[in-house]
Amino acid sequence: MAKGIKVYNLYPKLVGCMKKWIDHFDRIKAMNFDWVYVNPLTYPGFSGSDYSVKDYYLYHPLYVTGEYDFEDPEAQRDKGNKLLQMVCEEAEKRGLKLMMDLVINHTAIDCPLVKEKPEWYVMDKNGNIKNPGAYHKGVWVGWKDLAEIDNENSTERDELWEYWLEVLLHYCKLGLRGFRCDAAYSVPKELWKYLIENVKKEYPDVIFVGETLGCSVEALKDVAGAGFDYVMNSFKWWDFKEKWFLQDYNKWAGEFMSMTFPENHDTERYASEVKGNRDMAISKYSICAYFCSSIAITVGFEYGFTKKIDVVRTSPAWWEEKKYDLTYEIARINEIKSKYKILQEDNVITPYSLKNQNLFAFSKESRDGSEKIFVIINKSDSDFEFAYVGDFYELMGGFEIQDISHGHRMDFIPDYLEYGLKPGEVKLFYINR
Numbered sequence: 001m002a003k004g005i006k007v008y009n010l011y012p013k014l015v016g017c018m019k020k021w022i023d024h025f026d027r028i029k030a031m032n033f034d035w036v037y038v039n040p041l042t043y044p045g046f047s048g049s050d051y052s053v054k055d056y057y058l059y060h061p062l063y064v065t066g067e068y069d070f071e072d073p074e075a076q077r078d079k080g081n082k083l084l085q086m087v088c089e090e091a092e093k094r095g096l097k098l099m100m101d102l103v104i105n106h107t108a109i110d111c112p113l114v115k116e117k118p119e120w121y122v123m124d125k126n127g128n129i130k131n132p133g134a135y136h137k138g139v140w141v142g143w144k145d146l147a148e149i150d151n152e153n154s155t156e157r158d159e160l161w162e163y164w165l166e167v168l169l170h171y172c173k174l175g176l177r178g179f180r181c182d183a184a185y186s187v188p189k190e191l192w193k194y195l196i197e198n199v200k201k202e203y204p205d206v207i208f209v210g211e212t213l214g215c216s217v218e219a220l221k222d223v224a225g226a227g228f229d230y231v232m233n234s235f236k237w238w239d240f241k242e243k244w245f246l247q248d249y250n251k252w253a254g255e256f257m258s259m260t261f262p263e264n265h266d267t268e269r270y271a272s273e274v275k276g277n278r279d280m281a282i283s284k285y286s287i288c289a290y291f292c293s294s295i296a297i298t299v300g301f302e303y304g305f306t307k308k309i310d311v312v313r314t315s316p317a318w319w320e321e322k323k324y325d326l327t328y329e330i331a332r333i334n335e336i337k338s339k340y341k342i343l344q345e346d347n348v349i350t351p352y353s354l355k356n357q358n359l360f361a362f363s364k365e366s367r368d369g370s371e372k373i374f375v376i377i378n379k380s381d382s383d384f385e386f387a388y389v390g391d392f393y394e395l396m397g398g399f400e401i402q403d404i405s406h407g408h409r410m411d412f413i414p415d416y417l418e419y420g421l422k423p424g425e426v427k428l429f430y431i432n433r
Contacts, residue, residue, distance in 0.1 A: 002229055002257055004293030004344035005207070006334050007099065008033040011265060011299050011309055012041060013050065016316040017066035018083040022090045024299070029094045031327055032334035036091055037099040037180055037296065039265060039311075041084070043073050045108020047145035050101075050311045051182065052108040056167045059084075062315075081174060088175025099178030099209070100171060104164050105186040106132050106146045114147050119156045122148040132186075152188045161191055165198055172203045184210035184223045184231075192226035209259060217251050224256040230294055235260040236267070240360040240379065246349060253346040254367060259294035263301055265311065271304040271323060278304070278324040280381050283424035285330060286406055289337050290375055290428055291362075293346045302326045332406045340404070340430060342371040352395075358385045359421070363395070372396055374429040378421035387427075389417040396431045404430045 008028045015021055021038075028036060040050045043058035050060075058073045059080035088098050107113060113120060114129060122130040133142035154160050168179065184192065196208050210228040212220045224231045238245035249258075262284040263270040274280040281304065289295045298309065304323025337343045345367055352361040352374070361376045374396060378385045393399050393415045403409040405428045410419070413429065421427065 003341075004257060004295070004337070004346075005035050005230065005259070006033045006289075006337065007035040007037050007259070007294065007296035009037045009039070009264065009296055009298040011314065012038050012060075012063055013314040014299060014309070014316060014318055016062060018063050018080075018087050020066075021087055025091055025094050025096060027327065029096055031302070031331045032338060034096060035099050035178060036096050037178070038101070040101045040103055041080075042103075045110045045145055047108070048312045049145060051103055052145045053103050054108040054111050057170065068315075084171075084176075085174045088177075092175070097177040098175065099180055099207070100176050101182055102168070102179040103182045104149065104167075104191075105151070105183050106148050109145055109147045111147065117156070117160075120149060120154050120160045122150045151191050161194055164191070165195055168195060168199050169202065172199060172206055177203070177205055178207045178209065180209045180211060181228075182211050184228070185212055185215050185219045189222055189226045192223070192228070196227040217248050220248075221252055221256075224252070228256075230257045230259050233258040233260050233292065235288060235291060236262060236264075240377070246351065249346075250348045253348055256346065257293045258346050259296055260288045260292040261296040261298070262288055263298055264296070265298060265309040268308050269306045270301060272306040272308070274381065276304060276306070276323055277381050277424070278326070279422070279424040281324075282326055282329045282406075283377070283426055285326070286333050286426045286428075287375075287377055289333050290343060290373065290426070291349070293344050295334075295337070297330070302330055329406065336404055336406055336428070340371065340373075342366040342373055342430075352389070354387060354389075356385055356387065358383065359387050361387070361389075370433060372431050372433065376419070376421065376427040378423060378425045381423050384420050384422060386418065386420045391415065392417045396429065398431050398433050400431060402430045404428050 010021055010024055040053060041059050041063055042053045043055040043060055045052040045054040058077055061067060061069045061073060061076060064076040064080040064083060091098050124130045130148045131142035131144055132146050132148040133140055199206050207229040209230045210223045212223050212231045213234055220231055233249060234245060270281055270284060303325060305320045307318055307320060347364055347367050350363045352363060354361050358380045359376060359378055363372060363374045365372045376387050401413040403413060407425060
């Protein structure tokens, strides 16, 4: 069984030229991350959106020249390839691997393939290429800058699928070792199987992460069953009260590996959500890390950045002054996560009922039953809260319980546990049976 991964999202538009990415690698490694994930590097369509791909083999000029110069992207192709190869090599030197966003359910509407290969696209009832979209307040909103790919029923399906495979192999050859697959649920399972199996024949160490946020359990299982190494879950939006998340999570947690995050490029910055409360940011990261097998953050989370990422407008000028610095705490949490097998697995979560409603507690066993954790979370951002747990040895299934929390640790764990948690504090107890 694969282990969980720790991913740092180095949002490329916020950093700039690929050469500048390397400047961040040492501090990323110092925080004990093992993957660097970058959003689409490709040349965008007229909207400028990172997720509107005009050419899969050309780069956004910012990442090659450091400038927004769109005059002759073809002239920068070879330089971009060499830069990306160098970036991958520099990451590898530090024990890091590079993962890229992959968008294959649509292209930019001004992508040359629209004219060259119209058979690859979905047509509307009027014979025009269809724009993908989504419902907003009950009204369908089409994304006019995008063209929907017909990966399932294209009359030239074999040629289309081979095109995608060639794109992936191209980037693997340059040194990329992971793909975060955007809207994986919108792409046929059979295509993912084809791509994953054929890429891994040549590059067995390449991993695939399926973006499955908001999916039904059935859709998530379908994506995961296509061969993905990891899928993404919606833990970030769970309030520890509603039943929906645990009900869904526990239906597949023993089968698949999943990734969560305190924020991503589509969400508000977490520092903004908690109004700059440093302790709550640490708390959120630790809960995500202890709950799920894999964890990701977006560049700036560790510094309390508050400006939401914009897939069109973000630029290096948006880099913010530090509000705080969580690099030590993140490194500590990641170190703990790397040390224990159970923290690198997804398995069924069992909530534990506490009388204090400002606290939340849960337990989880490793898949082989040899390890168990018990976690207590103080959800309050301002008050000390006391936890009382009776028959703790029986609950944990043994006497050799350790406090492996990233903060204060208890030297002795009594059978009747009584502990006062600071605002946002997270306690992590562990036993190897």
